[in-house]
Amino acid sequence: MEEIVKKEEPRELSQLREVFRRLSKRITALIGLIIVIIFLVSAILAPLLSPHDPIEHSLVHKLANPSWDYPLGRDELGRCILSRIIYGARISLLIGVMVISIGVLVGVPLGVISAYYGGKVDFIVQRFVDTMLAFPGILLALTLIAMLGVGLANVMIAVGVSTIPIYARLARSSVLAIKARQFVEASKSIGASNSRIILRHLIPNSLSPIIVQSTLHMATAILWAAGLGFLGLGVNPPTPEWGAMLNGGRLYIRVASHVATFPGLMIFITVLGFNLLGDGLRDALDPRLKT
Amino acid sequence: MTGQYIIRRLLIMIPVLMGVSLIIFTMVRVIPGDPGIIMAGPHATKDQVDQIRAQLGLDRHPVAQYMIFVGNLFRADLGTSTRTGLPVTQEIMARFPNTLLLALASILIATALGVLTGIIAGVKQNSKFDYLSMLIALFGLSMPVFWLGLMLMLFFSIKLEWLPAVGADSFWHLILPAITLGANSTAIIARMTRSSMLEVIRLDYIRTAKAKGLTEKLVISRHALKNALIPVVTVIGLQTGTLLGGAVLTEIVFAWPGIGRLLVEAILARDYPVVQGVVMVVATMFILVNLIVDILYSYLDPRIRYQ
Numbered sequence: 266m267e268e269i270v271k272k273e274e275p276r277e278l279s280q281l282r283e284v285f286r287r288l289s290k291r292i293t294a295l296i297g298l299i300i301v302i303i304f305l306v307s308a309i310l311a312p313l314l315s316p317h318d319p320i321e322h323s324l325v326h327k328l329a330n331p332s333w334d335y336p337l338g339r340d341e342l343g344r345c346i347l348s349r350i351i352y353g354a355r356i357s358l359l360i361g362v363m364v365i366s367i368g369v370l371v372g373v374p375l376g377v378i379s380a381y382y383g384g385k386v387d388f389i390v391q392r393f394v395d396t397m398l399a400f401p402g403i404l405l406a407l408t409l410i411a412m413l414g415v416g417l418a419n420v421m422i423a424v425g426v427s428t429i430p431i432y433a434r435l436a437r438s439s440v441l442a443i444k445a446r447q448f449v450e451a452s453k454s455i456g457a458s459n460s461r462i463i464l465r466h467l468i469p470n471s472l473s474p475i476i477v478q479s480t481l482h483m484a485t486a487i488l489w490a491a492g493l494g495f496l497g498l499g500v501n502p503p504t505p506e507w508g509a510m511l512n513g514g515r516l517y518i519r520v521a522s523h524v525a526t527f528p529g530l531m532i533f534i535t536v537l538g539f540n541l542l543g544d545g546l547r548d549a550l551d552p553r554l555k556t
Numbered sequence: 557m558t559g560q561y562i563i564r565r566l567l568i569m570i571p572v573l574m575g576v577s578l579i580i581f582t583m584v585r586v587i588p589g590d591p592g593i594i595m596a597g598p599h600a601t602k603d604q605v606d607q608i609r610a611q612l613g614l615d616r617h618p619v620a621q622y623m624i625f626v627g628n629l630f631r632a633d634l635g636t637s638t639r640t641g642l643p644v645t646q647e648i649m650a651r652f653p654n655t656l657l658l659a660l661a662s663i664l665i666a667t668a669l670g671v672l673t674g675i676i677a678g679v680k681q682n683s684k685f686d687y688l689s690m691l692i693a694l695f696g697l698s699m700p701v702f703w704l705g706l707m708l709m710l711f712f713s714i715k716l717e718w719l720p721a722v723g724a725d726s727f728w729h730l731i732l733p734a735i736t737l738g739a740n741s742t743a744i745i746a747r748m749t750r751s752s753m754l755e756v757i758r759l760d761y762i763r764t765a766k767a768k769g770l771t772e773k774l775v776i777s778r779h780a781l782k783n784a785l786i787p788v789v790t791v792i793g794l795q796t797g798t799l800l801g802g803a804v805l806t807e808i809v810f811a812w813p814g815i816g817r818l819l820v821e822a823i824l825a826r827d828y829p830v831v832q833g834v835v836m837v838v839a840t841m842f843i844l845v846n847l848i849v850d851i852l853y854s855y856l857d858p859r860i861r862y863q
Contacts, residue, residue, distance in 0.1 A: 293691075395568070396575030401801030401842045404835065411823045411831045412583050488700055492805050495702045496820050508700075515706060515809075522710050529703030537698035544694070 287549035294545020300538025308354040315348035319505045328521035338523045341513050342503075346524065349505035350531050356506045357487050357535065360421050364486035365479050367425025372432025373475060377467055379433065380440035381459070390433065397430040403489055410498050417500045420493050424486055435478055439471030473550040481543035484536040491532045507532050561854050565847055576839045580832050581625045585618075587828075595828055597638025611635075629836065635829035639822070644833035648815055652837070654724055655814030658806070659799040661730055662738035667792055670742045671785070674749020678784070679776055681754060689746065696743030701802070705736040705809035722811040729810075737806040741795040748791045749784070756784040786856045793849030797842040 288294050307314055317335070323343035331338040337346040379390035397405060409423035443449060444467065452462055493499050494508025502509070507528045514524030584591050592609035593600070600608075609615070613624045628634070634644035673693070677686040709732060713721035720729050756762065757780050765775045804816035811817075815834050822830035 392568075392571045392575065395572045396579065399572050399576050399839045399843050399846075400835070401798045401838065403804060404801035404838055407804065407819060407823065408579070408583065408831070408835050411828070411835075412587060415824075484698065488698075491700055492702060495700075495805065496808060497824065498820075508702075511700075511703060511706070518706060518710055519714055522714075525703075525706050526710075529700055529706065532700045532703060533695075533698055536700070537695065540694055540698050 284546075284549045288545050291545050291548065293541050294549070297538045297541025297543075297545055300534060301542050304354055304535050304538060305358065307351050308358040311352045311355055315345070315351040317345035317348045319344065319348040319352040320503045321345075322503075328517055328524060330521070331523060337527045338521070340510065340524050341517055341521075344503075346510075346527055349510060350507070350528060352505045353507045353510065353528065353531070354535075356417070356500065356504065357490065357532075360417075360424070360490040361483045361486045363421040364425040364428060364490070365482055367422065368428035368432045368482065369475065369479065371426075372429040373436040373468070375429070376433035376436025376438075377440050377463055377471070380437040380444060381463060381467060387437075391437075394430040394433050397427070398434075400427070403427075403492060406489060406493065407498075410493065415498045417504070417506075420490050420499045424489050424493070427489075428482060428486070431482075432475065432478065435474055436471055439474055440467050443467055443470045477543055477547040477550060480539055480546055484539035484543065487532065487539070488536050562851055565850050569843060569847060572843060573840065576843070577626060577629060577836065578622070580836055581622055583832060584828050594826070595635065595638065597827070600638070634833035634836065637822075637827055637830050639825050639827045639830070644829050647818065647830060648833055648837055651813055651815045651818050654812060655800060655803050655807070655816060658730065658733055658737060658803055658812060658814060659796060661734035662799050663741065663792065663796045664738075665734055666738040666741035666745055666795065669738075670745025671749050671788060673742075673746040674788070675753055675776070675781070675784075677746070678750040678753025678757070679772075686750075690750065693743040693746045696739045697747075699739060701736060701740065702805045702809050704739055705732070705806055708732050708736060709809070724812050729812075733806050733810040733812050736809070737799060737803060740802070741799060744795060745788065745791055749788050752787045753780065753784045756780050759783075786853070789856060790849055790853055793845055793852070797845040800841055800845075801838050 288298070321344065323339070326339050326343040327341055329335060329339040329343065335345050335347065337350065340346050340349065375390055375394075379387045400408060405427040406420075406423040409426055410419055413419040413422060449462060449466055452466055457465075490499065491506075491508030491511070494506045495512045497509070497512060500506040500509055510528040511525050511532075514521070514526075514528065517524050584594060587594060590605075591612060592605045592614055595612065596605045596608045611624075613621045616624075632645050634648070636642065637644055637647055640647065673689045677683075677689045680686055709721050712719045712732060719732055720726070721732075723729050757776075762775060762780055765779045766772075770778075801816075803812075803814055804820060806812065807814045807816040808820060815838065818830065819834040821827075822834065
């Protein structure tokens with residue numbers, strides 16, 4: 266057993282290298298990767314990168330146009346928009362990571378169990394999934410916000426929970442395909458336990474669609490969370506969140522359009538980055554899906 | 557066979573609708589506090605609270621409460637808004653046609669533009685048009701609806717003064733919100749049409765049609781398109797449902813008086829009967845649209861029925 270495990274490692278490493286090689290061949294995927302890296306760096310190094318305090322306001326300078334000192338101008342309370350956007354990356358990153366964690370940690374086991382055991386378990390889990398999918402788009406998240414109340418933590422829970430059915434479906438269909446393969450049969454016939462089969466065979470082998478989905482979901486999570494922020498259901502002011510910033514600037518669109526333009530542009534570029542990377546990853550991880 | 561398929565699909569709908577109603581039923585009851593006081597609103601008198609408590613059957617077993625709730629749903633009784641004091645059904649009916657109009661206009665734009673782009677991109681795979689249109693489609697997928705709406709408003713209403721910015725008084729008011737709401741679906745439909753087209757034109761019967769000397773135009777329009785559009789129909793149907801729920805952000809941007817805006821106003825004012833009502837109506841519509849799509853799909857692709 267030890268030997269087999271040792272032999273597997275270099276193969277996995279070379280697989281990773283192969284995926285990266287295929288990824289780097291596509292210019293769009295590379296652009297996506299660069300955008301994502303810039304986003305991550307801004308989020309992590311926000312205090313070092315931002316030129317001003319994102320919360321410090323100055324009403325005399327409210328809605329000031331972009332200048333050398335304030336490259337993206339100032340918002341409705343005279344705060345530095347660039348600094349707020351850089352700090353806003355932190356909130357978006359936090360939301361994205363939390364949302365996907367909730368979706369994956371609840372959805373994947375649900376889908377795997379549903380597919381592996383089949384029968385009644387499958388039926389019940391699938392009707393539960395159907396029910397959640399009966400709320401189109403952002404509606405389930407809105408319903409949950411109505412229940413939980415407004416706030417950043419609740420936004421993360423609401424968006425996270427609404428991604429559970431998508432991961433459950435995805436994991437189920439991957440596992441159904443893998444379950445029928447010979448190595449699972451073989452494992453069963455030498456007496457491996459259910460939990461061993463699930464943890465050692467089914468989950469690792471269904472990971473690549475889940476990785477792709479998670480990357481694409483980062484995009485959706487950021488988009489939805491910003492949407493909820495825009496509706497005034499997210500963070501409390503003065504926390505710099507992109508959706509809320511856009512909402513603040515919306516009222517001044519006639520006199521100072523830059524206040525609403527830049528946060529939205531940031532959401533757009535970040536989401537585009539994750540979408541480009543996700544598309545690229547899908548092609549790199551599973552060439553069969555390439556269209 | 558088709559009849560059986562439709563019955564099976566209808567039967568699956570029942571547990572889903574029950575699940576949705578259960579979620580909505582539980583909604584008010586898991587919020588800390590007395591559901592009677594929550595439903596009656598902050599300014600209600602004791603009599604009003606008592607009346608609501610009786611109406612909800614709060615002193616009874618939860619199962620009995622749920623029965624009362626479902627019974628009310630069947631009689632289209634969704635309760636009374638705590639903000640306006642009007643019946644929720646009336647509030648929704650006043651706004652629903654606006655959302656429906658917006659969603660239909662959006663899906664029309666998205667279908668026309670999306671299918672056409674997808675076909676050309678698929679037929680001319682790896683051409684400049686293909687790359688450019690798919691890049692724009694990806695932009696469409698990544699664009700926050702509310703930002704796109706604001707930018708369109710900034711450009712076409714404020715800078716150029718071509719179209720009205722907010723409201724729903726005329727046909728011209730519909731254009732910007734419909735484009736905004738439809739952008740995302742256009743991208744999804746275009747991508748789907750393209751990949752479906754690519755799949756179909758690789759099949760043997762297309763090669764046969766080409767081999768017997770038909771022109772490319774004829775092969776595409778008479779042979780490929782029919783099969784390529786089957787999955788696209790599903791996507792269009794699903795998008796129609798999604799747009800009903802997705803109209804929330806667009807309606808807020810353009811002050812469009814639909815149920816999406818009603819929902820957000822209700823959430824912010826903690827007007828739970830209205831929240832419950834809107835969610836129930838949209839979810840039911842979405843389930844119905846899905847059902848229609850599935851049935852339509854089984855007509856278009858007979859293989860589905862025999863699974």
